[in-house]
Each structure stands twice: as C-alpha cells, then as structure tokens.
Amino acid sequence: MNSIGGVFLVFIIAGTAYGLSLFNPLFDPLVFGIVIGVLVSNLLEGKEEIKRGSELAIRVFLPVGIATYGFQLRSTPGLDRGMILIIFSIFAALFILTYVLSRLLKIANSTSTLLATGTSICGASAIAVVSSAIEEKEHSTSAAILSIMAEGLILTVFYLALQELSNTGQNKLSLLFGSTLPMLGLVKVLSSNLSEAFYQKALAIKYMRIFFLLFTVPLAMAINSVEKRKIKIPVFMWFFFVFVLAVNTITVPDELVRALSRFSAVCLTITLSAIGLRTSIDSIATLGFRVFLVPVFVTTAVALVILLI
Template identity: 30%
Template sequence: MDMEKAKDIFLKFRGIHDLLDRGLTIREIIFWLAVVVCLLPGMTAPIALVMGLLFVNLLGHPYAKSGAKATDYLLQFAVVGLGFGISAEQAFTTGKEGFIMTFIAIICTLGLGLIFGKLLKIDQKTSFLVAVGTAICGGSAIAAVSPAIKARQHQISMALGAVFVLNSLALFLFPPIGKFLGLGAEQFGTWCAIAIHDTSSVVGAASQYSDEALKIATTVKLTRALWIIPVAFLSAFAFGQGKGKIKIPYFIGLFILAVLANSFLPSVKLIAPFIDHLAHMALCLSIFLIGCGLSRKLLFAGGLRVLGQASILWVIIAGLTLLVVAL
C-alpha cells in the first residue's frame, strides 16, 4: 500500500471518528424531534408547515446548506410514491380532461403576469419568474426557468418569496373554501392542481380533502408541470439566452412508471398500499422541511410590489378556475 492510499484511509477514519465524537446541539435535537412528530399518524400538511415556519424563524435551520437538496429529493419521492395509489386509466382520463384547462390557464397567467409586472414597474425577469411560478408549478418552475433566462440571484429570491407566501396561504384556505362550496373530489382536485403553485402545496391541500381529490390533484398537477420544458426553452430564446441551461423535472417520468407498475404488475399491487403510506409520511415531512426553508428574509425578499403582482395573478387564476370547475 503506497503512502497516498494510506493517507486517504487515515483521513476517512479520522473524519468518521470526529463525527462520532461530535455532540448534537439543542437546536439539532429539537429539529430531529420535530421530524419524528411529522412522521406520526394524524399529522397534516398545514401543521407541518407551521412547525417548519416557527422553527426556522425562532431557532434557525441547523442544516441550512444541505436542507434544500434533501427537501427536493424527499418531495420527489413522495410524489412518485403517490403514483402507486393511482391506476393508469384514472391518470390518463384525469390528465386528458385537465389538459385544455391547464393550457388556457398557463397562457392567460403568463400574459397577465407580464402586463401587471409592467404596471407595477417590476423588472422584466423578476416579473416573468413570478408569472411562470404562478402559471406552472411555483418554485420548481422558477428554478427551471431562471438559468434559461440567466436571472440573477436577487430576482430569483424575490419571485420565490412571493410564490412561497401564497403557497403557504393555499394550504390553509383551499380546503375550507372547497368544503364550504360543497365541491366534489374531482372538482376540488382539479381546482387545487391548476390554482396552487407548488406541487407540495397542491398535494398538501388535496390530502386534507379526500384520497380521491389527492389522486386527481397529483395527476393534473404533474401534467401541468410538464409545461416547464417547452416554456423554459421558449423563455431562453425570448430573453435572448438561447444557450441557457434548463432543469427538466425527470421525477415526473418516475411517477408515470409508478402508475404503470401499479396498474399492470400484480406483484407491485401487493406492496403499493405500503409505498403509498410511506409517500404520505414523506409528504408531511417534506412540507415541514419546506417550512424550515422559509425564513423572513426569503418570504419578504421582493417587497410589496412583487408580492402584489403574485397575489393579483393568483386571485384571478384561482377565481376563474373555481368558477369553471364549480359550474
């Protein structure tokens, strides 16, 4: 064994040794206790979100650097896992019925977003990111489009902050409104999928309504999320950034595979309920972690004008979509 290999082994061993010797801080202990609470039966998405918001704004995030990636992976696992509770026939029918409404909503939202952005004198890229986040799927759409148009970090933060504020409100507002109006599972699921920004908030709100609403909302939402790809490509050319990078949401393909496996593989059907249960647990935990990422600085990064643009867009799209599904 040469000296370089011996040195590498020594450093790895020393790193593990140091890790074992390192004690947890009180903040880290409270964080892990909160994680355990999120996995308990009866936990709901709104409670998990509030726990995360309180934790980060009172104590700070102990794992801020690695938290964002972990949250993304966990949410993607939850969404793919929900696919094991949906049949291919149901997914196809729901996706086909929601396609036209989704297309119209995206076109209208992008157009209105740019108009309101000009009226409120918001810079073009920030305004466009808010419109894209509202039209397609919130933070995921902003993350996908921002490198395509080469947006700056402060523009991304402003758009994310405005969208996340409204996502948080949606978790609390949509289920009571749906029940007050007597919406059926299909109506509520479709409304959630088109009117709420982020996938996490869509499935979080729908999960409070019914299992049927959750299945419909997840399917229509992921059909809507596929629009990230063409919109990101068109955005790159519209802003003169033809070589901009584009993030493609590959986990949607895994969701489709999960639906197909649940529908056509008998052996998968046996374990599908267990995977679906794990997905629900992962969903609550991911929403808690999303809450832990919403510090006051991020939530109010854009100020009143950007939040105003996002709010006006959201109210219009949510109102029109509700009117259509309720008729």
C-alpha cells in the same frame, strides 16, 4: 452556533411541520415548513451560522427529495378519456391565465412560472420541483408557496360556503375540488363530506393534475430558457425523469412507492424549511401584493366557469 447547529434548527422546524401533518391532512408539511422557517429567520435575522446550516441542508436534501418525488407521478387509473381531457383543459387554463396575468402585472418571468405551476398543479411540491429545475431565487420560491397557501385557504372558505348554501351536486363538487384546490390535503378535507365514490373521484382528479407535472417541468425550463438563453438541467432532474418513467412502465410495488413518497415528503419538508430560514419577510414584500392576488383571482374565475357549465 456552527453550521451543524443551523442544520439542527432546520430539522426542528421540519419535524414540527411534518408532525402537524400527521394530525390533520389540512396541514401541508411543506407549506408549514417554509412558513415556520420564514418566521424564525426574521426572529434570528443576520445569523450567518444559520444561513450556512440551511444552505448545507438544501444541498443535501433538495436533490434527493426532488429525484424521489418522481415516484409519485403515476398515471391515474379509473378516469375515462373525456374526464382526462376536462382535467387537462382546466389545468391548461389555470397555468396559462396565471402566467399571462402575472406577466401583465410585471411579475418576473420565473416567479410567474412558479405561480402558474403552483396554481395549476399541486402547491408547494410542484413549486419546489420547478423552482429547482429553473434555479429560482429563494425569496421568490417562498413568496410563490405562501401565495398558493393563501389561495388554498380562501378557496376552502368559498367552497365550504358553497356546500352549505347551495344544492350543487356531488359530481360537480368532486370536479371542482379535485381540479382547482392547490393542495392534496385540502382536497381530502373538503371531499370528506362527499360519498365514497365522489371522494375517490376528487382524489383521482387531483392525482392526475400532479401527474401533469411531468410536462410542466420541461415547459417551465423552456419558458425560462428564453430569458436566460440557455437550458441547464441539474443531474437530479434526470433521476426525477427516470423515476417517473420507471414507475409508469414497470411494476413497482405499492409499498415501495408509498415509502419513497413519504421519504420524498420528509426531504422536501427539510428543504423548504431551510429555504424559509434563508428568506426574509422584507424580500417577499418587495414582490408586492400582486403575487398573492393573481392565483386567487384566476382560480376563482375558473371555478365560477366550472360551476356555470
């Protein structure tokens, strides 16, 4: 199998992951791409041809996927200033607490940044963007995404029980789902039991969190520049920022934004499938169980505070 064969394998994995997402929004294609990639990688361990093919896929699709992801960072209409302040406060609490606790547990600075980003914003997509900005190692990126996936599943079980066993109001639930769940698909699934108005509110809150990625990328780069003593901004990140600016300052047709969003999702699914193929389970295991514990602990604590207020 040459490098083209390796690229073909990446496409098969990405196609499978993306196809699953079309049946149910619960299946995040980026998460499933990296999960399947890691599993296949360990079945075909040591195949140099696969590594070359996955490296080629990353070089081609990562810059395009990250750059066009900028079109998704549109400010969310329909939220008043008070609600935006609440959302930002929850976002800041999730980011700071996750980062600080990770560092206290001696998790590497860059990995702590990825965990904080995934917990506070939008799971796999946000981690993919920040990981490329700070040039993080592939096994750390994989571990962070798998950690956020585990957090999302645990929160889903907790929130389903909360809906069934308590009389928590829909207004509180929409805030809880939109501000703490790591993946958009999970927000859609859990909010589907709410009224249409509160369903839309939960999505608006989630989209506002995604918009905060605009500030998180430079913050992550600044945090990691202290350790590396330099800031290196990849060219495609400049396009990312330009596209974010464009979509928020000029009128871009909704059809074009949706098409570019789907295109970005496909490119990032291919990228993360390739990253998974270059990651061994052993390399993830070296990071320890604490990588999976921190996001769950922090988000659960913040969720309980929201419920008690």
